[in-house]
Amino acid sequence: MGGKESDVVLLDEKGIRCDGRTVNQTRKVTIKAGVLKNADGSAYIEFGDNKIIAGVFGPRDVHPKHLANTDTGIIRCRYHMSPFSVTERKHPAPSRREIEIGKVLKEALKPALILDKFPRTVVDVFLEVLQADGGSRCAALAAASVALADAGIPMRDMVSACAAGKVADTIILDVNNEEDQAGQADMPVGYMPNLEKVTLFQLDGVLTPDEYKKCLETAIIGCKQVYEIQKKAIKDKFFGDGENQ
Amino acid sequence: MTSTSIIDQLKRNKIVELLEQGKRIDGRAFDEPRTISIETGVIPKANGSARVRLGDTEVVVGVKIQPDKPFPDMGDKGIFICTAEILPLAHPSVETGPPNEDVIELARVVDRGIRESGMIDLSKLVLEKDKSVIGVFTDNSIIDHDGNLFDACSYASTAAILSCKIPKWEIKDGVPVLVEGEESDPPITTIPASVTMARIGEHIIVDPNADEWACMDARITITTNSDGNICALQKGGSQGFSVEQLVKCSEIAVTIGVKIREIIKNSTKGS
Numbered sequence: 001m002g003g004k005e006s007d008v009v010l011l012d013e014k015g016i017r018c019d020g021r022t023v024n025q026t027r028k029v030t031i032k033a034g035v036l037k038n039a040d041g042s043a044y045i046e047f048g049d050n051k052i053i054a055g056v057f058g059p060r061d062v063h064p065k066h067l068a069n070t071d072t073g074i075i076r077c078r079y080h081m082s083p084f085s086v087t088e089r090k091h092p093a094p095s096r097r098e099i100e101i102g103k104v105l106k107e108a109l110k111p112a113l114i115l116d117k118f119p120r121t122v123v124d125v126f127l128e129v130l131q132a133d134g135g136s137r138c139a140a141l142a143a144a145s146v147a148l149a150d151a152g153i154p155m156r157d158m159v160s161a162c163a164a165g166k167v168a169d170t171i172i173l174d175v176n177n178e179e180d181q182a183g184q185a186d187m188p189v190g191y192m193p194n195l196e197k198v199t200l201f202q203l204d205g206v207l208t209p210d211e212y213k214k215c216l217e218t219a220i221i222g223c224k225q226v227y228e229i230q231k232k233a234i235k236d237k238f239f240g241d242g243e244n245q
Numbered sequence: 246m247t248s249t250s251i252i253d254q255l256k257r258n259k260i261v262e263l264l265e266q267g268k269r270i271d272g273r274a275f276d277e278p279r280t281i282s283i284e285t286g287v288i289p290k291a292n293g294s295a296r297v298r299l300g301d302t303e304v305v306v307g308v309k310i311q312p313d314k315p316f317p318d319m320g321d322k323g324i325f326i327c328t329a330e331i332l333p334l335a336h337p338s339v340e341t342g343p344p345n346e347d348v349i350e351l352a353r354v355v356d357r358g359i360r361e362s363g364m365i366d367l368s369k370l371v372l373e374k375d376k377s378v379i380g381v382f383t384d385n386s387i388i389d390h391d392g393n394l395f396d397a398c399s400y401a402s403t404a405a406i407l408s409c410k411i412p413k414w415e416i417k418d419g420v421p422v423l424v425e426g427e428e429s430d431p432p433i434t435t436i437p438a439s440v441t442m443a444r445i446g447e448h449i450i451v452d453p454n455a456d457e458w459a460c461m462d463a464r465i466t467i468t469t470n471s472d473g474n475i476c477a478l479q480k481g482g483s484q485g486f487s488v489e490q491l492v493k494c495s496e497i498a499v500t501i502g503v504k505i506r507e508i509i510k511n512s513t514k515g516s
Contacts, residue, residue, distance in 0.1 A: 088317075096349045103346040110483045197485030201465065203478040204361050212475045212495050216488060 041151025047139035059121035073115030077106035108200035162222030189219035257460035283512035293409020297401035301391035313380035323370025324380035327356035358468035362437035392455035467498035
């Protein structure tokens, strides 16, 4: 955590946060499935001020070929931030942070996917952050799961995601950018709600063992809320608006 | 790291079979790290250094300290940067070239553990606010690879930083000038200790070796500080954890962290 000095009041005496939310409230989340024509599956998410698009291709041939696995399909994941997505222009080349996030998101999605029916193939997940606020990896993960479901990839469960954190010595749900910069801890969590497994889990910042438990439980409550929105996005695409009725 | 999948499956079966009987392939208890040996001051040309063996995993780390420009939004703080490289001589499977995502993750997890614990009080490393600060550059070279590079690099980096001496600079005409013969101890506030655990089936084991690493379902690295609080963590691997398992892992990390911290402290005494 930056732990930077800041004029922003992160939590006032009534328990209201800098963007007007209560401690247990997520930002507004909207997800739309099937937003791209060429991708096999896609989704667009707005998670607070995060705007992220997810595109899925595959199962398809693996290039380079030596990455192919004869026993199972594989998943690759690229997380990328557009140069205009943050206040200071971000260099377009993938940073070490983006490569690490791509890796942890890949490992967060993999437990949900059933790829052994597609040996020698790859499922490519591309995540483009058009605008970043705090918690972009969770938002990207939630969008990626919907895009994978939209692509018809066999899945054991949806992976939903939400962060929890600590500001002003209080555990809060869904950390925004100001809270990430000036707060005390940020814990992004990815969770399979039906299998009850945590598949993405990181922490920056100091928590006591009790706070750690509370923070994890809080994040999972957020994940379950995001899950409902993910389900709705899929239902809207396949059963909504008079289509297929 | 893996040879062929057939051998891995046989190894995995054996490792799982032993775990069911409460045993590990190398005879350790589930919560027992391999023998840790730490030697500091091994590279006199570095400002701080350490050579760490964690079982057969071996790391050499050097800390270089030099003046630098601060990050634009952090003019009142010194710089801390931690990198890692798996040298090609460490394992037959290592290829030269730009770092892959595993190595980037390794360096960032080690960096995060030290940074988020607040081990180094970076506000004490400012020469001139917004213009000139002291940088602590911690570079890990892995020279032998037998699994769990996270903890090996973390212990090595921590020991090297504890043992380093910070040269003195003075600002003259806007540039930092080295003051010969004067140096000070680093501004240390706490000692981070990382504990990496693997989940194989429903079993949680501390400090997986290369064989255990190759067949684990998921892993987690938890770093605690001297107060026994959790300051950084990273989950990895291709499966998930239940909440109960994560709580158990945090308890193990706190308990084992106390022992690790003692080993790191003792190794740097008198340096």
